[in-house]
Amino acid sequence: MADTPPLKIVQGTALSEQQKKDLLHRLARIEGQLRGVQKLIAKAAEPADCEGIAQQMSAARKALDRSFVTLLSSSVVTHAEKATSTEEAIQNSKHLASLLEKFA
Numbered sequence: 001m002a003d004t005p006p007l008k009i010v011q012g013t014a015l016s017e018q019q020k021k022d023l024l025h026r027l028a029r030i031e032g033q034l035r036g037v038q039k040l041i042a043k044a045a046e047p048a049d050c051e052g053i054a055q056q057m058s059a060a061r062k063a064l065d066r067s068f069v070t071l072l073s074s075s076v077v078t079h080a081e082k083a084t085s086t087e088e089a090i091q092n093s094k095h096l097a098s099l100l101e102k103f104a
Contacts, residue, residue: 013082019074026067033060068103072096 009020037060040053076096083089 013078015071015074015078019078023067023071023074026063026070030060030063030067033063072100075099 007024009017009024011017015023033056037053037056040049040056044050044053076093079092079096080089083092
């Protein structure tokens with residue numbers, strides 16, 4: 001499998017460039033973990049191998065959960081900094097709270 005070229009980071013108001021880079025780096029590490037899990041599954045020969053696979057799957061899941069929290073906390077910071085009024089900041093906070101309720 002050929003390496004994919006790095007993603008072009010688009011300027012916008014959702015997240016800062018550094019926040020995007022950090023999240024993309026985290027996701028690339030998780031992607032590597034998942035590739036490792038796939039290899040472990042392919043090579044599993046005995047029931048005892050499942051414990052190591054489960055451990056690696058759990059680590060990847062926790063890393064993805066942590067990325068989700070990082071995404072939302074970065075969004076809170078970015079939206080609070082960019083709010084032009086208290087009302088806008090409150091609306092942004094309510095929207096992010098609804099994302100937590102919906103996806104967490």
